Amino acid sequence: MAVKFLSPGSGVSGRGVNGRDRAERRLAVRMAAPSLVLMALVAAVPIGYALWLSLNQYSVRTAGLSRFVGLENYVSALTGPHWWAAFGQTFLFAGLSVSLELVLGTAMALLLNLAFRGRALLRTVVLLPYAVVTVVSAITWETMFQPNLGLVTNVLSMLGLPGGDVVWLGERGYAMAVIVLADIWKTTPFAALIILAGLQVIPAETYEAAELDGASKWQAFIGITLPLLRPAIVLAAIFRTMDALRVFDLPFVLTRGANGTESMSMLAYTQLRENRLVGEGSALSILTFLTVMAVSVVYIRFAGGNIRDVAKEEQ
Amino acid sequence: MDLIRRSSAFQEDTAPLATGTAPGAGNQRRARTAAAVAAAVAVGLLLSGCGGGAAPQGADQPAAADPASADSAAGNLTVCGGKDASGIYKGTTEAFTAANGKVTAKYTEIGATTDEARTQAVQRLEGKSTECDIFLTDVIWTSEFASQGWLLDQTKLVEANKERLIPSTVETTKYEDKYWASPFFTNAGLIYYQKDKVAKPETWQQLYSEAARAPGNSFVYQGKQYEGLTVNFLEMLYSAGGEVLDDKGEVRIDSPESRKVLDFMVKGLKEGSADRAVLTYNEDPARLAYESGNFGYQRNWPHVYRLLNATPLAGTFGVAPLPAWEGGKASGVLGGWNLAISAHSTNKAAAVAFINFATTPDWQKHVAMDFSQAPVNEDAYSDAGVLAKMPFATELLASVKGAKPRPISPVYPQISQAIYKNVYAVLSGTASTEDAVKAMAGEIKAAKASF
Incomplete structure (x- = not known):
């Protein structure tokens, strides 16, 4: 990256262009510097500090006592069973909830894009679940799935459907299902809104042209809508995946991490806050951070290219 | 289950830090003691200064x-x-x-x-x-x-x-x-019971057998994976004569009493003394479930009395201290x-x-x-x-x-996690009593060895 930056377009463009290009780039660096410094302060400093904390142990018995342990906190996290269990559970949660949210979000966006009376009102109303504080909605879901009293369990048993006598939050699998459901309910509108924005920039003429060519609605959807919607869907996927991998409040309220629902963030929280094991907890936070980073890099490598391609095509 | 760090050789070396002085931390410790003494003297001067005839503070009595x-x-x-x-x-x-x-x-x-x-x-x-x-x-x-x-x-x-x-x-x-x-x-736990359906509980055994007699008699307690489960388990363990730490701070949870209590709780869930739903209950859901009138007994805190009296159950329920273990005494957790x-x-x-x-x-x-x-x-x-x-x-x-009291230790949060996570594993059927008791003891020992 750095080398490319210092000699832009080397071996491709002429000298004159190269010189002007270089001056312009220097100006760009100078203009970007203040915000880069600011970003370093707000992002890099805390991360660096957490990194430092994670290389030490802090006594929980004697105030102010600490010692440098190098990578020991990481080794014990990566060789113990808890990190990997939480890792797997978090990815299972993220995979299920994000993919379902994207499918439902696309469907919702298509509906909201139709012309009908009260569309503006409905667009606002569907966002309501997203406006509810997660902890509050988690408590509501907990009540709804409560055996004996809960709305869901009662309705299921009234209709004679299976699941009415299941202790949802007390069983493996079922507990995860409730958490995924609560997340879908809350964030599908968010995904829908991003995808709706993508839908609105698709020019109407493309559909008219497709219609003239005799394409069916379904063919138009597969051949036009989806490909042109890809950048928006990918953007929604990035946002949602980042969020889902850091999930904390839903399992914290609904199960306290029981029955295979403990997430990476919960694990870090328990060590940092409840146990005040600052070094161990920071190591877990850094591991969570690295995991989320790695996933976003993968996304941006693929999706970023995709977004650029689409931009080029539109030009 | 080792949320709690497994102790490394290095940790064991420095474990006596809690009581004695470790070589590495000697200087730091001395410096801190000096600072504490200085602070104590300062506080002493301040207190006696504004307190008039107040007793002077000795330097060996920090703050x-x-x-x-x-x-x-x-x-x-x-x-x-x-x-x-x-x-x-x-x-x-x-x-x-x-x-x-x-x-x-x-x-x-x-x-x-x-x-x-x-x-x-x-x-x-x-x-x-x-x-x-x-x-x-x-x-x-x-x-x-x-x-x-x-x-x-x-x-x-x-x-x-x-x-x-x-x-x-x-x-x-x-x-x-x-x-x-x-x-x-x-604060201490109490048993609320429906006077028309069940008798006042004298022992846990009597409570559980009456609770199993009819579906409407069953017992609700706090069985979610959290601090409350530690309390519910320890209430029974203490009355059965078991303990977590002894007077010297040694770990004593790997005991026949712990096994007895866990087996008893599991049997209760199997035979219907307690509904499996208790695995999702903390205080409030337990109270709400009991308010439906479909239960015979509830373990909860004193504040529930006022709330129950505001429901149709007012006048139909009684309040009892926590029962004794059969052949043992009544106890509880403060x-x-x-x-x-x-x-x-x-x-x-x-x-x-x-x-x-x-x-x-x-x-x-x-x-x-x-x-x-x-x-x-x-x-x-x-x-x-x-x-x-x-x-x-x-x-x-x-x-x-x-x-x-619950175990007295600066690493109490870790001790409690070791208890409630393992008890939960047994109650939900993912671990055997034997394994859970061993794990509990191991994790509490590791927590106590924390730096």
């Missing part, structure tokens, strides 16, 4: 609360704690301000939940904030806060007030032979809140005066009458005014006096 300083207290006092649901915190600061005349006390809410209040308190204490003079501390925080040097030693104050305090509640403020807080109000003085308080004399006021027998009656909390003064429980407002005061006193 201790002086009972005599209360007489000359003046100025402002800030009491910090969690959400004031019953109004007791605000009510006590107002009554104290009116009664004292020279000190103006106010209550500052620093967190909506217990967990949040602890986080906020820890942040202030770590940051040496002078905002709060007194922190309301959950009984299980004492050793953790005391070990960090965050609190003023209240030994003399507690000794001076000991006559009027129930001994089991005083025990919750103890860490390494000193008292670090004064009990304010206490809850409640203590008053701890911050080591960084700028008005320690006023803090002492506040604590003196809050623990007087007279104010302790108001604790029960006005705020429905369990007093730490025994006479309050037989007061006519209290009995009128809290008809189960006699049963509550029996529960409080029989109850024991």
Whole structure:
């Protein structure tokens, strides 16, 4: 990256262009510097500090006592069973909830894009679940799935459907299902809104042209809508995946991490806050951070290219 | 299950740090001791300076609360704690301000939940904030806060007030032979039962067998994976004669009693003494389930009495102390809140005066009458005014006096996790009793070896 930056377009463009290009780039660096410094302060400093904390142990018995342990906190996290269990559970949660949210979000966006009376009102109303504080909605879901009293369990048993006598939050699998459901309910509108924005920039003429060519609605959807919607869907996927991998409040309220629902963030929280094991907890936070980073890099490598391609095509 | 770090060789080497002096930390420790002595002298000078004839503070008594300083207290006092649901915190600061005349006390809410209040308190204490003079501390925080040097030693104050305090509640403020807080109000589990369906429980065995007799008799308790499950398990374990740590702090949970209690709880879930739904219940869902009228027994805290009386169940339920284990005795686990003085308080004399006021027998009656909390003064429980407002005061006193503190250790949160996670694993059927008991003991030992 750095080398490319210092000699832009080397071996491709002429000298004159190269010189002007270089001056312009220097100006760009100078203009970007203040915000880069600011970003370093707000992002890099805390991360660096957490990194430092994670290389030490802090006594929980004697105030102010600490010692440098190098990578020991990481080794014990990566060789113990808890990190990997939480890792797997978090990815299972993220995979299920994000993919379902994207499918439902696309469907919702298509509906909201139709012309009908009260569309503006409905667009606002569907966002309501997203406006509810997660902890509050988690408590509501907990009540709804409560055996004996809960709305869901009662309705299921009234209709004679299976699941009415299941202790949802007390069983493996079922507990995860409730958490995924609560997340879908809350964030599908968010995904829908991003995808709706993508839908609105698709020019109407493309559909008219497709219609003239005799394409069916379904063919138009597969051949036009989806490909042109890809950048928006990918953007929604990035946002949602980042969020889902850091999930904390839903399992914290609904199960306290029981029955295979403990997430990476919960694990870090328990060590940092409840146990005040600052070094161990920071190591877990850094591991969570690295995991989320790695996933976003993968996304941006693929999706970023995709977004650029689409931009080029539109030009 | 080792959320708790497995102890490495390095850790074992330095484990005696807690009691002795480790070579590596020697200098740091000496420096800190010197600083503590200096601070104590400074505090001593300050206290004797403004306290007139107050007893001088010895340099070997680092930062201790002086009972005599209360007489000359003046100025402002800030009491910090969690959400004031019953109004007791605000009510006590107002009554104290009116009664004292020279000190103006106010209550500052620093967190909506217990967990949040602890986080906020820890942040202030770590940051040496002078905002709060007194922190309301959950009984299980004492050793953790005391070990960090965050609190003023209240030994003399507690000794001076000991006559009027129930001994089991005083025990919750103890860490390494000193008292670090004064009990304010206490808490102990009770059994609520439907008089028309089931008998008053005398033993856990009787309760479980009656609960299994009909579907509408079953028992609700707090079986979710959280602190409450530790309490529910320890209540039975203590009554069965088991313990977590002995007097010397050795781990004693790997015992026949632990196995007996776990098997008993599992059998109860299988035979219908308790509905499997208890695995998802903390306090409120348990109460709500019981309010449906489909249950015979409920284990919960005293505050539920008032709430149950506001439902159609009013008049149909009875209140009993926690039952005994068959062939054993009745016991329980103490809850409640203590008053701890911050080591960084700028008005320690006023803090002492506040604590003196809050623990007087007279104010302790108001604790029960006005705020429905369990007093730490025994006479309050037989007061006519209290009995009128809290008809189960006699049963509550029996529960409080029989109850024991939870394990006293600066790593209590880890110990509790080791208990509730393993108990949950057994109850939900993912671990055997044998494995869980072994895991519990191993994890508690590892937690105790924490740096």
